[in-house]
Amino acid sequence: MDAIERPTFESDTASELYQYVERHGTATRERVREAIRLPPAEFDETLDQLLSKGYLQEQGGKLSLALDIGAVESHTTGTETYVIRPSRPADFDGLVDLIRDVSAGGTYVIAESIAEQLLYEDAITRHNTVESRVFFVATKDEEIVGWCHLDLPQVETQRGTAQLTVGVAHDARGQGIGSQLLERGTDWARANGYRKLYNSVPLRSERALAFLDDHGWHTEGIRKDHYTIDGDLVDEVMMAYTIE
Known part of the structure:
Protein backbone atom coordinates (compact mmCIF):
# COMPACT_ATOMS: atom_id res chain seq x y z
CA MET A 1 0.00 0.00 0.00
CA ALA A 66 2.65 -2.77 4.71
CA LEU A 67 3.68 0.60 3.29
CA ASP A 68 5.70 0.71 0.10
CA ILE A 69 7.86 3.84 0.33
CA GLY A 70 10.89 2.81 -1.67
CA ALA A 71 14.01 0.69 -1.83
CA VAL A 72 17.28 0.34 0.07
CA GLU A 73 20.08 2.52 -1.34
CA SER A 74 23.81 2.25 -0.62
CA HIS A 75 26.04 5.34 -0.71
CA THR A 76 29.81 5.72 -0.48
CA THR A 77 31.72 8.86 0.42
CA GLY A 78 35.49 8.53 0.67
CA THR A 79 36.08 5.36 2.67
CA GLU A 80 32.66 5.47 4.37
CA THR A 81 29.61 3.52 3.24
CA TYR A 82 26.10 4.07 4.55
CA VAL A 83 22.63 2.87 3.63
CA ILE A 84 19.42 4.89 3.25
CA ARG A 85 16.21 2.89 3.51
CA PRO A 86 12.62 3.05 4.73
CA SER A 87 12.32 2.67 8.49
CA ARG A 88 11.31 -0.61 10.13
CA PRO A 89 9.48 -1.29 13.41
CA ALA A 90 12.75 -2.56 14.90
CA ASP A 91 14.29 0.92 14.38
CA PHE A 92 12.06 2.45 17.06
CA ASP A 93 14.48 2.79 19.99
CA GLY A 94 17.46 3.87 17.89
CA LEU A 95 15.39 6.41 15.98
CA VAL A 96 13.92 8.01 19.10
CA ASP A 97 17.35 8.18 20.76
CA LEU A 98 18.88 9.83 17.68
CA ILE A 99 16.12 12.43 17.30
CA ARG A 100 16.37 13.30 20.98
CA ASP A 101 20.14 13.64 20.77
CA VAL A 102 20.06 15.84 17.65
CA SER A 103 17.29 18.08 19.02
CA ALA A 104 18.76 18.46 22.52
CA GLY A 105 19.17 21.99 23.82
CA GLY A 106 16.24 23.44 21.90
CA THR A 107 18.03 23.44 18.55
CA TYR A 108 15.28 21.58 16.68
CA VAL A 109 11.98 21.93 18.53
CA ILE A 110 9.79 20.32 15.85
CA ALA A 111 12.00 17.20 15.81
CA GLU A 112 11.94 17.08 19.60
CA SER A 113 8.14 17.05 19.53
CA ILE A 114 8.19 14.25 16.94
CA ALA A 115 10.32 12.09 19.24
CA GLU A 116 7.82 12.62 22.04
CA GLN A 117 4.96 11.77 19.69
CA LEU A 118 6.66 8.52 18.70
CA LEU A 119 7.07 7.60 22.36
CA TYR A 120 3.46 8.46 23.14
CA GLU A 121 2.08 6.47 20.21
CA ASP A 122 4.70 3.69 20.46
CA ALA A 123 4.86 3.40 16.68
CA ILE A 124 7.11 4.79 13.95
CA THR A 125 4.71 4.67 11.04
CA ARG A 126 1.13 5.90 11.04
CA HIS A 127 -1.32 5.57 8.17
CA ASN A 128 -5.04 6.16 8.53
CA THR A 129 -7.78 8.33 7.05
CA VAL A 130 -6.46 11.44 8.87
CA GLU A 131 -2.67 11.26 8.78
CA SER A 132 0.26 9.36 7.35
CA ARG A 133 3.80 9.42 8.74
CA VAL A 134 6.86 7.84 7.16
CA PHE A 135 10.56 7.80 7.94
CA PHE A 136 13.68 7.12 5.95
CA VAL A 137 16.79 6.30 7.96
CA ALA A 138 20.52 6.31 7.23
CA THR A 139 22.50 3.48 8.81
CA LYS A 140 26.16 2.56 9.22
CA ASP A 141 26.83 -1.01 10.25
CA GLU A 142 23.12 -1.28 11.14
CA GLU A 143 23.33 1.73 13.50
CA ILE A 144 20.93 4.59 12.73
CA VAL A 145 22.91 7.78 12.09
CA GLY A 146 20.30 9.93 10.33
CA TRP A 147 16.63 10.30 9.52
CA CYS A 148 14.21 12.05 7.21
CA HIS A 149 10.61 12.26 8.35
CA LEU A 150 7.53 13.20 6.35
CA ASP A 151 4.24 14.04 7.99
CA LEU A 152 1.52 13.65 5.35
CA PRO A 153 -1.98 14.97 6.08
CA GLN A 154 -4.73 12.84 4.58
CA VAL A 155 -7.38 15.56 4.73
CA GLU A 156 -8.08 16.51 1.10
CA THR A 157 -7.50 20.25 1.50
CA GLN A 158 -4.00 19.66 2.95
CA ARG A 159 -2.75 16.78 0.83
CA GLY A 160 -0.51 18.90 -1.37
CA THR A 161 1.88 19.87 1.42
CA ALA A 162 3.98 17.88 3.87
CA GLN A 163 6.13 18.60 6.90
CA LEU A 164 9.70 17.35 6.57
CA THR A 165 12.37 17.01 9.23
CA VAL A 166 15.89 15.74 8.73
CA GLY A 167 18.80 15.17 11.09
CA VAL A 168 22.17 13.44 11.34
CA ALA A 169 24.14 12.21 14.36
CA HIS A 170 26.85 14.64 15.43
CA ASP A 171 29.72 12.23 14.70
CA ALA A 172 28.35 11.34 11.24
CA ARG A 173 28.14 14.87 9.84
CA GLY A 174 30.23 16.22 6.99
CA GLN A 175 29.77 13.11 4.84
CA GLY A 176 26.78 14.17 2.78
CA ILE A 177 24.31 12.01 4.71
CA GLY A 178 21.96 14.89 5.46
CA SER A 179 21.90 15.96 1.82
CA GLN A 180 21.12 12.43 0.65
CA LEU A 181 18.34 12.06 3.21
CA LEU A 182 16.84 15.40 2.22
CA GLU A 183 17.01 14.42 -1.44
CA ARG A 184 15.39 11.04 -0.71
CA GLY A 185 12.49 12.69 1.13
CA THR A 186 12.05 15.38 -1.52
CA ASP A 187 12.16 12.87 -4.38
CA TRP A 188 9.56 10.73 -2.65
CA ALA A 189 7.28 13.73 -2.13
CA ARG A 190 7.71 14.79 -5.76
CA ALA A 191 6.95 11.29 -7.06
CA ASN A 192 3.78 11.18 -4.98
CA GLY A 193 2.35 14.49 -6.15
CA TYR A 194 3.27 16.84 -3.32
CA ARG A 195 3.87 20.46 -4.31
CA LYS A 196 5.41 21.91 -1.15
CA LEU A 197 7.46 20.90 1.90
CA TYR A 198 7.84 22.91 5.07
CA ASN A 199 10.04 22.83 8.16
CA SER A 200 10.25 25.16 11.16
CA VAL A 201 13.53 25.90 12.95
CA PRO A 202 14.48 28.18 15.87
CA LEU A 203 16.38 31.28 14.72
CA ARG A 204 19.33 30.27 16.90
CA SER A 205 19.84 27.06 14.83
CA GLU A 206 22.12 28.73 12.30
CA ARG A 207 23.59 25.46 11.01
CA ALA A 208 20.17 24.00 10.20
CA LEU A 209 18.98 27.20 8.54
CA ALA A 210 22.11 27.39 6.40
CA PHE A 211 21.73 23.72 5.41
CA LEU A 212 18.17 24.23 4.20
CA ASP A 213 19.06 27.49 2.44
CA ASP A 214 21.92 25.73 0.60
CA HIS A 215 19.42 23.14 -0.67
CA GLY A 216 16.97 25.62 -2.15
CA TRP A 217 14.65 26.23 0.79
CA HIS A 218 13.47 29.75 1.53
CA THR A 219 12.16 31.65 4.53
CA GLU A 220 8.39 31.86 4.26
CA GLY A 221 7.78 33.66 7.53
CA ILE A 222 9.02 34.35 11.04
CA ARG A 223 7.00 33.98 14.22
CA LYS A 224 8.40 36.33 16.80
CA ASP A 225 9.19 34.99 20.29
CA HIS A 226 7.55 31.67 19.42
CA TYR A 227 9.76 29.45 21.59
CA THR A 228 11.06 29.71 25.13
CA ILE A 229 14.51 28.09 25.17
CA ASP A 230 16.73 28.20 28.24
CA GLY A 231 14.58 31.02 29.55
CA ASP A 232 14.95 33.14 26.40
CA LEU A 233 12.27 33.99 23.83
CA VAL A 234 13.37 32.74 20.40
CA ASP A 235 11.87 33.39 16.96
CA GLU A 236 10.70 30.51 14.79
CA VAL A 237 11.84 30.59 11.15
CA MET A 238 9.28 28.95 8.88
CA MET A 239 11.13 27.39 5.94
CA ALA A 240 9.54 26.05 2.76
CA TYR A 241 10.53 24.28 -0.43
CA THR A 242 8.46 24.38 -3.62
CA ILE A 243 8.60 21.08 -5.52
CA GLU A 244 8.85 21.47 -9.28
Whole structure:
Protein backbone atom coordinates (compact mmCIF):
# COMPACT_ATOMS: atom_id res chain seq x y z
CA MET A 1 0.00 0.00 0.00
CA ASP A 2 1.25 3.48 -0.82
CA ALA A 3 1.51 6.02 1.98
CA ILE A 4 -0.67 8.45 0.03
CA GLU A 5 -3.45 5.87 -0.48
CA ARG A 6 -6.30 6.33 1.97
CA PRO A 7 -7.24 2.91 3.35
CA THR A 8 -10.77 1.67 2.74
CA PHE A 9 -12.35 -1.35 4.37
CA GLU A 10 -14.97 -3.89 3.39
CA SER A 11 -16.34 -4.17 6.92
CA ASP A 12 -16.21 -2.62 10.39
CA THR A 13 -14.33 -5.71 11.52
CA ALA A 14 -11.59 -5.13 8.95
CA SER A 15 -11.34 -1.48 9.99
CA GLU A 16 -11.08 -2.38 13.67
CA LEU A 17 -8.38 -4.98 13.03
CA TYR A 18 -6.34 -2.60 10.85
CA GLN A 19 -6.68 0.27 13.32
CA TYR A 20 -5.38 -1.87 16.17
CA VAL A 21 -2.20 -2.76 14.28
CA GLU A 22 -1.80 0.79 12.95
CA ARG A 23 -2.02 2.29 16.43
CA HIS A 24 0.34 -0.22 18.04
CA GLY A 25 2.97 -0.41 15.30
CA THR A 26 3.41 -4.17 15.58
CA ALA A 27 1.42 -6.94 17.22
CA THR A 28 1.18 -10.73 17.10
CA ARG A 29 -1.90 -12.44 15.70
CA GLU A 30 -2.80 -13.67 19.18
CA ARG A 31 -2.59 -10.20 20.70
CA VAL A 32 -4.80 -8.68 18.01
CA ARG A 33 -7.35 -11.49 18.20
CA GLU A 34 -7.64 -11.15 21.98
CA ALA A 35 -7.94 -7.36 21.77
CA ILE A 36 -10.75 -7.20 19.24
CA ARG A 37 -12.53 -10.38 20.43
CA LEU A 38 -13.40 -12.03 17.15
CA PRO A 39 -14.24 -15.70 16.63
CA PRO A 40 -11.12 -17.47 15.25
CA ALA A 41 -12.62 -18.19 11.82
CA GLU A 42 -13.84 -14.61 11.30
CA PHE A 43 -10.53 -13.21 12.53
CA ASP A 44 -8.49 -15.36 10.15
CA GLU A 45 -10.71 -14.48 7.18
CA THR A 46 -10.58 -10.74 7.92
CA LEU A 47 -6.82 -10.78 8.46
CA ASP A 48 -6.23 -12.71 5.24
CA GLN A 49 -8.21 -10.03 3.36
CA LEU A 50 -6.02 -7.27 4.80
CA LEU A 51 -2.85 -9.21 4.04
CA SER A 52 -3.88 -9.98 0.45
CA LYS A 53 -4.98 -6.37 -0.09
CA GLY A 54 -1.51 -5.22 0.91
CA TYR A 55 -2.63 -3.23 3.95
CA LEU A 56 -0.81 -5.38 6.50
CA GLN A 57 2.23 -7.63 6.42
CA GLU A 58 3.39 -10.44 8.68
CA GLN A 59 7.08 -10.93 9.42
CA GLY A 60 8.71 -12.87 12.21
CA GLY A 61 5.35 -13.70 13.71
CA LYS A 62 4.30 -10.03 13.99
CA LEU A 63 1.81 -7.95 12.04
CA SER A 64 2.62 -4.41 10.90
CA LEU A 65 1.56 -1.90 8.24
CA ALA A 66 2.65 -2.77 4.71
CA LEU A 67 3.68 0.60 3.29
CA ASP A 68 5.70 0.71 0.10
CA ILE A 69 7.86 3.84 0.33
CA GLY A 70 10.89 2.81 -1.67
CA ALA A 71 14.01 0.69 -1.83
CA VAL A 72 17.28 0.34 0.07
CA GLU A 73 20.08 2.52 -1.34
CA SER A 74 23.81 2.25 -0.62
CA HIS A 75 26.04 5.34 -0.71
CA THR A 76 29.81 5.72 -0.48
CA THR A 77 31.72 8.86 0.42
CA GLY A 78 35.49 8.53 0.67
CA THR A 79 36.08 5.36 2.67
CA GLU A 80 32.66 5.47 4.37
CA THR A 81 29.61 3.52 3.24
CA TYR A 82 26.10 4.07 4.55
CA VAL A 83 22.63 2.87 3.63
CA ILE A 84 19.42 4.89 3.25
CA ARG A 85 16.21 2.89 3.51
CA PRO A 86 12.62 3.05 4.73
CA SER A 87 12.32 2.67 8.49
CA ARG A 88 11.31 -0.61 10.13
CA PRO A 89 9.48 -1.29 13.41
CA ALA A 90 12.75 -2.56 14.90
CA ASP A 91 14.29 0.92 14.38
CA PHE A 92 12.06 2.45 17.06
CA ASP A 93 14.48 2.79 19.99
CA GLY A 94 17.46 3.87 17.89
CA LEU A 95 15.39 6.41 15.98
CA VAL A 96 13.92 8.01 19.10
CA ASP A 97 17.35 8.18 20.76
CA LEU A 98 18.88 9.83 17.68
CA ILE A 99 16.12 12.43 17.30
CA ARG A 100 16.37 13.30 20.98
CA ASP A 101 20.14 13.64 20.77
CA VAL A 102 20.06 15.84 17.65
CA SER A 103 17.29 18.08 19.02
CA ALA A 104 18.76 18.46 22.52
CA GLY A 105 19.17 21.99 23.82
CA GLY A 106 16.24 23.44 21.90
CA THR A 107 18.03 23.44 18.55
CA TYR A 108 15.28 21.58 16.68
CA VAL A 109 11.98 21.93 18.53
CA ILE A 110 9.79 20.32 15.85
CA ALA A 111 12.00 17.20 15.81
CA GLU A 112 11.94 17.08 19.60
CA SER A 113 8.14 17.05 19.53
CA ILE A 114 8.19 14.25 16.94
CA ALA A 115 10.32 12.09 19.24
CA GLU A 116 7.82 12.62 22.04
CA GLN A 117 4.96 11.77 19.69
CA LEU A 118 6.66 8.52 18.70
CA LEU A 119 7.07 7.60 22.36
CA TYR A 120 3.46 8.46 23.14
CA GLU A 121 2.08 6.47 20.21
CA ASP A 122 4.70 3.69 20.46
CA ALA A 123 4.86 3.40 16.68
CA ILE A 124 7.11 4.79 13.95
CA THR A 125 4.71 4.67 11.04
CA ARG A 126 1.13 5.90 11.04
CA HIS A 127 -1.32 5.57 8.17
CA ASN A 128 -5.04 6.16 8.53
CA THR A 129 -7.78 8.33 7.05
CA VAL A 130 -6.46 11.44 8.87
CA GLU A 131 -2.67 11.26 8.78
CA SER A 132 0.26 9.36 7.35
CA ARG A 133 3.80 9.42 8.74
CA VAL A 134 6.86 7.84 7.16
CA PHE A 135 10.56 7.80 7.94
CA PHE A 136 13.68 7.12 5.95
CA VAL A 137 16.79 6.30 7.96
CA ALA A 138 20.52 6.31 7.23
CA THR A 139 22.50 3.48 8.81
CA LYS A 140 26.16 2.56 9.22
CA ASP A 141 26.83 -1.01 10.25
CA GLU A 142 23.12 -1.28 11.14
CA GLU A 143 23.33 1.73 13.50
CA ILE A 144 20.93 4.59 12.73
CA VAL A 145 22.91 7.78 12.09
CA GLY A 146 20.30 9.93 10.33
CA TRP A 147 16.63 10.30 9.52
CA CYS A 148 14.21 12.05 7.21
CA HIS A 149 10.61 12.26 8.35
CA LEU A 150 7.53 13.20 6.35
CA ASP A 151 4.24 14.04 7.99
CA LEU A 152 1.52 13.65 5.35
CA PRO A 153 -1.98 14.97 6.08
CA GLN A 154 -4.73 12.84 4.58
CA VAL A 155 -7.38 15.56 4.73
CA GLU A 156 -8.08 16.51 1.10
CA THR A 157 -7.50 20.25 1.50
CA GLN A 158 -4.00 19.66 2.95
CA ARG A 159 -2.75 16.78 0.83
CA GLY A 160 -0.51 18.90 -1.37
CA THR A 161 1.88 19.87 1.42
CA ALA A 162 3.98 17.88 3.87
CA GLN A 163 6.13 18.60 6.90
CA LEU A 164 9.70 17.35 6.57
CA THR A 165 12.37 17.01 9.23
CA VAL A 166 15.89 15.74 8.73
CA GLY A 167 18.80 15.17 11.09
CA VAL A 168 22.17 13.44 11.34
CA ALA A 169 24.14 12.21 14.36
CA HIS A 170 26.85 14.64 15.43
CA ASP A 171 29.72 12.23 14.70
CA ALA A 172 28.35 11.34 11.24
CA ARG A 173 28.14 14.87 9.84
CA GLY A 174 30.23 16.22 6.99
CA GLN A 175 29.77 13.11 4.84
CA GLY A 176 26.78 14.17 2.78
CA ILE A 177 24.31 12.01 4.71
CA GLY A 178 21.96 14.89 5.46
CA SER A 179 21.90 15.96 1.82
CA GLN A 180 21.12 12.43 0.65
CA LEU A 181 18.34 12.06 3.21
CA LEU A 182 16.84 15.40 2.22
CA GLU A 183 17.01 14.42 -1.44
CA ARG A 184 15.39 11.04 -0.71
CA GLY A 185 12.49 12.69 1.13
CA THR A 186 12.05 15.38 -1.52
CA ASP A 187 12.16 12.87 -4.38
CA TRP A 188 9.56 10.73 -2.65
CA ALA A 189 7.28 13.73 -2.13
CA ARG A 190 7.71 14.79 -5.76
CA ALA A 191 6.95 11.29 -7.06
CA ASN A 192 3.78 11.18 -4.98
CA GLY A 193 2.35 14.49 -6.15
CA TYR A 194 3.27 16.84 -3.32
CA ARG A 195 3.87 20.46 -4.31
CA LYS A 196 5.41 21.91 -1.15
CA LEU A 197 7.46 20.90 1.90
CA TYR A 198 7.84 22.91 5.07
CA ASN A 199 10.04 22.83 8.16
CA SER A 200 10.25 25.16 11.16
CA VAL A 201 13.53 25.90 12.95
CA PRO A 202 14.48 28.18 15.87
CA LEU A 203 16.38 31.28 14.72
CA ARG A 204 19.33 30.27 16.90
CA SER A 205 19.84 27.06 14.83
CA GLU A 206 22.12 28.73 12.30
CA ARG A 207 23.59 25.46 11.01
CA ALA A 208 20.17 24.00 10.20
CA LEU A 209 18.98 27.20 8.54
CA ALA A 210 22.11 27.39 6.40
CA PHE A 211 21.73 23.72 5.41
CA LEU A 212 18.17 24.23 4.20
CA ASP A 213 19.06 27.49 2.44
CA ASP A 214 21.92 25.73 0.60
CA HIS A 215 19.42 23.14 -0.67
CA GLY A 216 16.97 25.62 -2.15
CA TRP A 217 14.65 26.23 0.79
CA HIS A 218 13.47 29.75 1.53
CA THR A 219 12.16 31.65 4.53
CA GLU A 220 8.39 31.86 4.26
CA GLY A 221 7.78 33.66 7.53
CA ILE A 222 9.02 34.35 11.04
CA ARG A 223 7.00 33.98 14.22
CA LYS A 224 8.40 36.33 16.80
CA ASP A 225 9.19 34.99 20.29
CA HIS A 226 7.55 31.67 19.42
CA TYR A 227 9.76 29.45 21.59
CA THR A 228 11.06 29.71 25.13
CA ILE A 229 14.51 28.09 25.17
CA ASP A 230 16.73 28.20 28.24
CA GLY A 231 14.58 31.02 29.55
CA ASP A 232 14.95 33.14 26.40
CA LEU A 233 12.27 33.99 23.83
CA VAL A 234 13.37 32.74 20.40
CA ASP A 235 11.87 33.39 16.96
CA GLU A 236 10.70 30.51 14.79
CA VAL A 237 11.84 30.59 11.15
CA MET A 238 9.28 28.95 8.88
CA MET A 239 11.13 27.39 5.94
CA ALA A 240 9.54 26.05 2.76
CA TYR A 241 10.53 24.28 -0.43
CA THR A 242 8.46 24.38 -3.62
CA ILE A 243 8.60 21.08 -5.52
CA GLU A 244 8.85 21.47 -9.28
